[in-house]
Amino acid sequence: MAENENPATAANSNAATETPLLSVKHLRKAYGDHEVLKDISFDVPRGKVFVLLGPSGSGKSTLIRCLNGLETIQGGTIEFKGRPVSGTEKEWRKLRTEIGMVFQSYDLFPNLTVAQNILLGPTKVQKRDKSEVEPQMDRLLADVQLSEYRNAYPRELSGGQKQRIAIVRALTMNPELMLFDEVTASLDPEMVREVLELMLRLAKEHMTMIVVTHEMEFARRVADTVLFLENGVILERQSGEDFFTHPATDRARSFLDSMSPITDDEEA
Amino acid sequence: MAENENPATAANSNAATETPLLSVKHLRKAYGDHEVLKDISFDVPRGKVFVLLGPSGSGKSTLIRCLNGLETIQGGTIEFKGRPVSGTEKEWRKLRTEIGMVFQSYDLFPNLTVAQNILLGPTKVQKRDKSEVEPQMDRLLADVQLSEYRNAYPRELSGGQKQRIAIVRALTMNPELMLFDEVTASLDPEMVREVLELMLRLAKEHMTMIVVTHEMEFARRVADTVLFLENGVILERQSGEDFFTHPATDRARSFLDSMSPITDDEEA
Amino acid sequence: MSWEVIQQSLPLFEKAFILTLRLSAIAVILATLLGLVVAIARDSRIPVVSQICATFEELLRNTPLLIQLFFLYYGLPSIGLKLSAETCAILGSSLLGAAYMSGAFRGGFGGIPKIQIESAKALGLSPLQMIRHVILPQGLVRSVPAMAANAIFLVKETSVFTVIAVPELTNTARDLIGMYYRTDEYLLVLVIAYAIILIPMSIILTLLERRVRRGTFGD
């Protein structure tokens, strides 16, 4: 995508020895007594796409929320661009301008138009000049074929359009990392595609992304690495291709089975 | 399934010249000025499975609701077992005990246990004896492997379990026709399968069914006939196999494309 | 029923009508402002502040305005605090109103989905920016229905001012009945006077509610 202005991504995407963009070490998260994430560690190099898979309740959303400071963590460290994050709200606020996040749904502000939604972060938080941000916004809107909705309110958009705007809103801040949490889960089937295509395009342009999804075909195509979570633990860590063709654990295999609801062999 | 006590189904399922179980002629439905269904006609023979496909807003739900008297129609006729339905609420109330319906979701009564949910219709509406209905319920619950949840409340069940109970609830009334409206649409992917399997089994036992679904693999396997709706009109009417392999219209073809969100050819 | 009696009483009722309107308007405005302050203070991180506000709210919401007025008007002078009848009326109804309005605001702001706040955070908005761009506009809109109901409630409660000799509508009607014993006529004027204030008010507020909601959430 035209707007990915981070000079590092494309060039460095193959250099595995580089400092990873994001590095998570021994991360622990509990709600009260309930340990939801236990000793999670992984590194995300620049320009790579990580897909988080796992059954419902395994902790995928929680993990992705921890990476944006929306949850406080009980142990371990998170390093972003080589610098450890101390975890104060103020620091996170700064970092969140470099980490874009898109949620399952409903996250556009209903009281603002599409343009106001998109401009809010860049102008108010990043204090960039409106005249500089607007052309960028217009290019991105054109990219996703939603230019005509510039002044529409979110309620006038379909679910798929809303999610594409949410992605544009995050991209306009020029993030170095994008987090996606089941962004197509509450969409009608026909709208899933337009959102996934946009994400595929971002991946091709070497945006670094961490993605939670239930769309297996998409996951297979987009994932550089798959992390398979269960019960707050990373059970498998494989390249995308390997995970889908020969998962290492039984648990992952039966998970993959369950995700393709009706296969061609008869059941009864 | 053991409980399908309708003697006609299996024997007659191949006799196309028989009176159809359900016959819809020139049906029209409008909300105010907005014509949602225009001149819909089709016959459903006993023991056959019809699948309604079509984009969102094409009128699938509306059609299926008309067939159960949940919407009043503005024109055309509906015949059930050869007798025209005049459309009074009282007549529909009677017919609804012969036509089972399962909705997208949440349609168990949250204040009643599983058993109470299932017994309500047979005992209070059909006025059947509890001692007669209970063994039937128990057999059906055993069939769907949910016997142990007999006294559970809906909130204690997963989405997939709830939908299976909803189907059992409808079956316990000994319906001759079953209507399904996207019964898996709001389920987590892992639960879709258990519900679809149950429906496949019903089809095999020659239950007459009309099914709206977004699960294409399932539709392909279960459909005797596919009706493809667009804008309130039946655009295509084909055998299941034919529809999926060579749809006649461009519109159906592009619909089928859109339903397999990400295919293996690259896009950009 | 005598038209003449009604006509003769109209100048007095007109005065009372204007007074009722004036006191209602002041009470609603003060209650709204004070209610917002209380609602915000109840969310305060300083426990003493939020507890004082909670106590204030609970005390006033769960006691009748009439006894609050008696206490302010007749009780307080015993300890050396003398406020005029109108001051007591305004004070009493705007404090009571504030307690109700605070509830309306808290309900409205509490109804904002968590995801809205999280996506504001995800954009890096500071708490103040979040309040300015996300929480206030959405919360206020959600508070409008309850605020409208409270406003109507407050206008109706001005009838209780009669007990501390404020010559508003109810007081005037009772006074005339006591002097001239033309009960039917004065009651009729009284009911009509309230209808003239409250029917348009209720219609306008319902329209406003709908408009504001549609303007923000489109439903």
Added chain:
Amino acid sequence: MAPSAIDQALVLAAQPGWTVIFTGDNFTRLLGGLWTSVSVAGLALIFGIPLGVVLGALRIMHNPILRAVLRLYLEFFRIIPTLVILFLFYYILPREMGVQVDGETIAVVAFGLWVAAEISDVVRGALISVPKHQVDAGKALGMNGLQLLWYVRLPQSVNLMIPATINLAARVIMTTSLLLLISVIDVITVGQQIMEANRMSHPDSAFWVYGFVFLLYFIVCWPLARIAQALKKRAKERNNG
């Protein structure tokens, strides 16, 4: 003959103002006055709630005339201040009916009709808040209107009705403070009698007596509000869970 006010005053003057509440039978008299208020409220609720439930159920029916009439009934009670309604009944009811009616009875009737109006709206609101698909599911089982009401709508909406009803009960109790104005010996009237009987010995009794009555109302109404709040929260959680 009873001792005059002066005699009493000489005995009592030495004591602080709040003691008037506990002088003689005053405390029990105050409670008795409160009981009058609470029992008027209670009777109004007993009479108004069932009527309101019936009216509320009627209001979800399709008959437009019935709905308009019931809506008008509700709006009348919404628009006119309760105090004025009380006066209307107080002045007009006994005359029109040609029978002797005391203030308490009038208050019970006036408050009861008011309660019925409010409850009808609570019930209507709760009934239509039952999701449409639940009603459809009931219809799909062949239920008739009454069965739908009984098996589907009511059980799924009582959770919402109960807190609103308790809140209304508290409001009715608070509104009984107006009984003072129609010659019912309620708690405030008793308070004023006490202040008058002790006006020489305790000129500051107003502060204490009104303060005490204020407290009495709070003690009755606050727990009701808390219960309603707790039930509401529970209903909400149950709906989500």
Added chain:
Amino acid sequence: ACGSSSSGSSDSSASSQQGQTVEQIKKAGKIRIATFGDLPPYGYVKNDGARAGYDVALGNKLAEDLGVKVDWVQVNADGRVDALKSDKVDLVLANFTVTDERKQVVDFASPYMKVSIGVVSPDSAKITDADQLKGKTLAVTKGTTAETYFTQNYPDVTLQKYDSKTQQFQAFKDGRVDALADDNTYLYAWAKENPGYTVGVKTLGEESTIAPAVKKGNADLLKWVNSEIKTLTDDGFFEQAYQTELAPSFTDDIKPEDVIITK
């Protein structure tokens, strides 16, 4: 236009009987009497809950002679007429001054007290003439003769109208008004209890009387009350009641003849 129509207002007893007859009251075993609850020494409630005062003594005496018990209904000044009109009481004994307006709506029996409007004020700013009240505020109770009198004769005086005696005296003591106008009979008593205040204007307007009232058209009860009052006057009941109920509350300069109707 047909000759002789008796237009006498209170004597048109030929018309239909209104309210309960003496017979009906006796049968019911109780008479319902409206009185004040906050006006010592005329009608008030003691700390033990018992009613007392001059009006109450009269009521008790009437009931005793009827052989029934009393159901006291406490009213405020502005509720007295309606209590009768709407049949809530049989008799009003609440310092009810006889006026022409009131005669239109209730029937008065023979008077048992003399009264006139008085004005009480603090010694520090004593009012000795009603004209001094111009531009000042004056407390009255709603539905009293004082209210009507000042409304009609002194429109320049700002009236603060209270619901009950308690409230008007309280407001006066709290210094919310410059003076208070009411029946001089209460003011004498009140001024004695409250040093620092004087009834500077003792009589204003015409002297009037206080009488029991019954529902308009209740000729039967009216007749009985009239004869009863005559008997009681002859027996010296009122003088005796004056001594026990009123005298202790009055200053020495008030004579029985100022208040009660003798002979």
